[in-house]
Amino acid sequence: xxxxxxxxxxxxxxxxxxxxxxxxxxxxxxxxxxxxxxxxxxxxxxxxxxxxxxxxxxxxxxxxxxxxxxxxxxxxxxxxxxxxxxxxxxxxxxxxxxxxxxxxxxxxxxxxxxxxxxxxxxxxxxxxxxxxxxxxxxxxxxxxxxxxxxxxxxxxxxxxxxxxxxxxxxxxxxxxxxxxxxxxxxxxxxxxxxxxxxxxxxxxxxxxxxxxxxxxxxxxxxxxxxxxxxxxxxxxxxxxxxxxxxxxxxxxxxxxxxxxxxxxxxxxxxxxxxxxxxxxxxxxxxxxxxxxxxxxxxxxxxxxxxxxxxxxxxxxxxxxxxxxxxxxxxxxxxxxxxxxxxxxxxxxxxxxxxxxxxxxxxxxxxxxxxxxxxxxxxxxxxxxxxxxxxxxxxxxxxxxxxxxxxxxxxxxxxxxxxxxxxxxxxxxxxxxxxxxxxxxxxxxxxxxxxxxxxxxxxxxxxxxxxxxxxxxxxxxx
Numbered sequence: 001x002x003x004x005x006x007x008x009x010x011x012x013x014x015x016x017x018x019x020x021x022x023x024x025x026x027x028x029x030x031x032x033x034x035x036x037x038x039x040x041x042x043x044x045x046x047x048x049x050x051x052x053x054x055x056x057x058x059x060x061x062x063x064x065x066x067x068x069x070x071x072x073x074x075x076x077x078x079x080x081x082x083x084x085x086x087x088x089x090x091x092x093x094x095x096x097x098x099x100x101x102x103x104x105x106x107x108x109x110x111x112x113x114x115x116x117x118x119x120x121x122x123x124x125x126x127x128x129x130x131x132x133x134x135x136x137x138x139x140x141x142x143x144x145x146x147x148x149x150x151x152x153x154x155x156x157x158x159x160x161x162x163x164x165x166x167x168x169x170x171x172x173x174x175x176x177x178x179x180x181x182x183x184x185x186x187x188x189x190x191x192x193x194x195x196x197x198x199x200x201x202x203x204x205x206x207x208x209x210x211x212x213x214x215x216x217x218x219x220x221x222x223x224x225x226x227x228x229x230x231x232x233x234x235x236x237x238x239x240x241x242x243x244x245x246x247x248x249x250x251x252x253x254x255x256x257x258x259x260x261x262x263x264x265x266x267x268x269x270x271x272x273x274x275x276x277x278x279x280x281x282x283x284x285x286x287x288x289x290x291x292x293x294x295x296x297x298x299x300x301x302x303x304x305x306x307x308x309x310x311x312x313x314x315x316x317x318x319x320x321x322x323x324x325x326x327x328x329x330x331x332x333x334x335x336x337x338x339x340x341x342x343x344x345x346x347x348x349x350x351x352x353x354x355x356x357x358x359x360x361x362x363x364x365x366x367x368x369x370x371x372x373x374x375x376x377x378x379x380x381x382x383x384x385x386x387x388x389x390x391x392x393x394x395x396x397x398x399x400x401x402x403x404x405x406x407x408x409x410x411x412x413x414x415x416x417x418x419x420x421x422x423x424x425x426x427x428x429x430x431x432x433x434x435x436x437x438x439x440x441x442x443x444x445x446x447x448x449x450x451x452x453x454x455x456x457x458x459x460x461x462x463x464x465x466x467x468x469x470x471x472x473x474x475x476x477x
Contacts, residue, residue, distance in 0.1 A: 003023060003024065003025055003026065003031070004023070004024045004028075005021055005022065005023050005024070006020075006021070006022040006024065006422075006428065006433070007019055007020070007021055008020040008021075008022075008433055008436060008437065011035075011437055011440055012437060013113075013114040013115075013117070013131075013437070013441055014114070014437075014440060014441060014444075014445050014446075014447060015063070015065045015066075015444075015445070015446045015447060016037075016445070016446060016447025017037075017447055018035055018036060018037045018440075018445070018447045019035075019036050020033065020034065020035055020036070020414055020436055020437075020440075021033070021034050021036060022418050022422060022436075024422075024423075027424065028422075028423070028424055028425060028426065028428075029423045029424050030415075030418045030419050030422055030423040032415075033414050033415045033418035033419070033436070034273060034274075034411055034414065034415075035274070035407075035410050035411050035414050035440065036273055036274050037274050037275050037276040037407075037447055043058075043059060043061075043062055043397070043399065044397045044398060044399060046058070047059065047394050047397055048393075048394055048395060048396070048397065049393050049394065049395075050393065050394055051392045051393060051394075052078055052081050052172065052386070052388045052392055052393075052394055053078065053171065053172055053392075055074045055077075055078060055386065055394060055397075056071050056072075056074040056075040056078060056168075056170055056171065056172070057071070057166070057168055058074075059071070059074045059384070059399070060074075060166050060167075061166065062399075062401075063446060064165055064166075065106065065109075065446055066102070066106060066377055066378060066379070066446055067165055067166050067167075068098060068099065068101075068102035068157055068161065068167070069099075069102060069375060069377035069378065069382055070377075070382070070384075070399075071161065071166075071167065071169075071170055072095055072098065072099055072170055072239075072375055073373050073374070073375040073377075073382050073383075073384040074373075074384050074386075075095070075170035075171065075172065076240070076373035076374075076375060076384070077371045077372060077373035077384045077385070077386050078171075078172035078173075078371065078386070079172060079173055079371070079373075080368055080370075080371025080372070080373065081172060081367070081368055081369075081370075081371050081386065081388050082172045082173045082364045082365065082367065082368075083364055083365025083366040083367055083368060084172070084173035084174065084362075084363045084364055084365055085365060086363070087173070087174055087363060088174060088358065088360045088361060088362075088363060089355040089358060089360075090175070090178055090355050090356065090357075090358030090359070090360060090361060091173075091174035091175045091360075091361055091362065091363075093350055093353055093355050093356055094160055094169070094175045094177075094178060094179060094356060095160075095169075095170055095175060095239065096239050096346070096350060097156060097160050097179070097347065097350045097351070097356065098156065098157060098160035098161055098167075098169060098170070099238060099239050099375070100156075100238070100343040100344075100346045100347050100350070101153045101154070101155075101156025101157045101160065101343075101347065102153065102157055102378065103153075103238060103339060103340075103343045103378050104149070104152070104153040104156070104194075104340060104343040104344055104347065105149070105150045105151075105152070105153025105154050105156075105157070106153070106378035106444075107295075107336050107337070107339060107340040107343070107378060108146055108149040108150045108153065108201075108340065109146070109150050110336065110378075110444045111146070111201060111205070111333065111336060111337060111340070112132075112135070112142060112143070112145065112146025112147075112149070112150075112201075113132045113135075113146055113150075114132075114441060114444070115333060115441055115442075115444075116132075116135050116139075116142065116146070117129075117130045117131050117132065117134060117135055118130065118434070118438050118441070119204075119205075119208050119333070120135060120138070120139060120142075121134065121138075123431060123434050123435050123438050124429075124431030124432075124434070125431075127430060127434070130434070145197045145200075145201070148197075149194060149197055149198075152187075152190055152194055155186075155187065156187065156347065159179060159183045159186075159187070160175075160177075160179065162176075162177070171362065173362045173363050173364050174361045174362035174363060175361050175362070176361065177361075178356060178357055178358055178359065178361065179356040179357065180357065181357060184351055184356065184357075187347075187351055188351055188352075191344070191347065191348045191351065194344050194347075195341075195344050195345070195348065198337070198340050198341040198344045199309070199341060201337050201340060201341075202313060202334075202337040202338060202340065202341050204337075205333045205334045205336070205337040206313075206316075206317075206334050206337070208333070209328075209330065209331060209333065209334045210320075216328060216330040216331075217328050218416075218420070219328075219329065219330055219416075219417065219420075219435075219438075219439065220329040220330070220412075220413035220414075220416045220417045220438075220439035220442065221327055221328045221329045221330075221413075221416070222327065222329075222409075222412050222413075222416060223248035223327050224248055224290070224291060224292050224327060224409060224412075225245055225246065225247050225248065225253065225281070225284075225289070225290065225291035225292070226245070226246050226247075226248075226291060226292050226293075226296070226297035226300040226301050226325055227243065227244065227245040227246075227254075227291040227292070227293050227297055227301065227380075227381060227405070228243075228244065228293060228297050228298040228301045228302070228376060228380070228381055229241035229242060229243055229244070229374055229375075229376055229381060230242065230244045230256075230301060230302055230303070232256075233303070233304070234302065234303035234304070235302060235303060235304040235305065235306055236298055236299075236302035236304070236305045236306070236314075236342070237306075237376075238298075238339070238342075238343075238375075238376040239375060239376070240375070241374075241376075242255075242256040242257055242258055242259070243256075243257040243258075243259065243262070243265075243374065243381070244256065244257070244301045245281060245291055245301070246300060246301050246325060247325075248325055248327055249324060249325070250323070250324045250325050253281065253283070253284065254281065254283075259372045259373055259374040259383070260371075260372045262372060262374070262383060262385070262400075263385075264282070265281060265282055265283065266279055266280070266281065266282065266400070267279070267280060267282050267286075268280075268400070268404075269286045274407070276403070276404055276407050277400075277404055277407070278290065278404075278407050278408050279291075279400060279404060279405050279407075280408075290408035290409065291405065291409075292380075292405075292406060292409045293379070293380025293381045293402055293405045293406055294332060294336075294378075294379050294380035294402060294406060294443060294444070295332055295335035295336040295338070295339050295378075296326065296329075296331055296332045296335045297380065298335070298339070298376060298380075299314055299317060299318070299326075299335040299338060299339075300325040300326060301325075302314070305338075305342055307341075307342050307345035307346060307349070308345070309341055309342075309345060310338055310339070310341050310342035310345060313338045313341060314338055317331075317334060317335065317338060329409075329413050329439060329442050329443075330442050332442045332443060332444070333442065336444070339378075369387060369388055369389070369390075370385075370386070370387045370388070371385075371386055372384070372385045372386075373385075377401075377402045378402075378444065379401075379402035379403055379406070379443070379444050379445065379446050380402030380403070380405055380406060381400075381402060381405060382399075382400070382401055382402050383398075383399065383400040383401075384397075384398075384399055385397065385398040385399070401446070402446065403443070403445040403446050403447060406443050406445065409443065410439075410440055410443050410445060413439040413440065413442070413443075414436055414439060414440065416439070417435050417436050417438075417439045418436055421435045421436075422435075422436070
């Protein structure tokens, strides 16, 4: 029998479009498994020639799922262009409220809508129920919680950015509106319910991980470096900070790296089978210098979290590995819910801060030609780098998005699961293929930083022999 290739195209229940190719030998042993990102991003070119003050609005068109992250990161970079080294308290806290609202709604969306079908029904469950509609039917209270929590986060975005999607609230040097008393009072009545639901979601993720640790520990897992921004004391800060990288054993490879120095420490490798690049630490090299970002990595590199309930949850999580980094890929869900609770605690804290009603919104200083900013988007560290000429036109832009930095880890997770669950199996079922997708979903990848598809997105799996002939085709959806 000739060699065969399996395509999972598209990968389902993720933001955006990607596919997986799995090459099998004549005995159905996996020879190679790869995640291909088939979208093309061109925004670094699109915005060249545009005035710098348009950039925070333009770049968020990269995505309808995480536009706030691009909006705020671009605004932070443009703060540097206009010389706004320190924002007013109102501007700083309004941006942070917007950011925590985004993180809250994004984590709720991923956990309840995209990942919960696998957690609640099992990886091999009937695909007819292993979806968000199945969750709504079998677990209606959880479905309502997920929808309501996401709506609450989106309302915060609307009141801070002007719109729920593609807002305009952050501008170079500050913001263009504060939060009125009436707007604040519309959000406060529901905050305790959001906290309670965040606690229960964290409990679900923790219990699922601990109770299934024997199966989940090796599932798509491997030793890796972990990276994220931290504050001056090494604590978690999702909005602002400096870059830290730790290896799989907990040794610090890079600490308190200023965002403007990223080009000295981070490089991007190009491979012919994906439009997405492969970042790595220059000092370590492409073979071993890749790293993970996102909730798991952030908890692994942070020494503390500055809200009490999330800090207690972080300490409990780290106790599983005796304080060393946790390299279990499926532990992303547990840490994501720690951040969900943390974001909710920060939202409550900020809503009760009178600085949000301040009227001093914008500052400016000495004009600059170049600026770099980093922010912790829900999926990980996000970098924006711009150069602007004396006519206020953007002449260079470089964006390194969170999912790009997780490219190598996701490919390793795909290969690990394919080897463990598909290699040598006489019949490859839909459930076995879903195992591969489960490993990808753990990272909550946002492949939609390029384009969006319209209409239905069925899953088609084709078995192709070495001569390119289709042996068998199966459809889902």
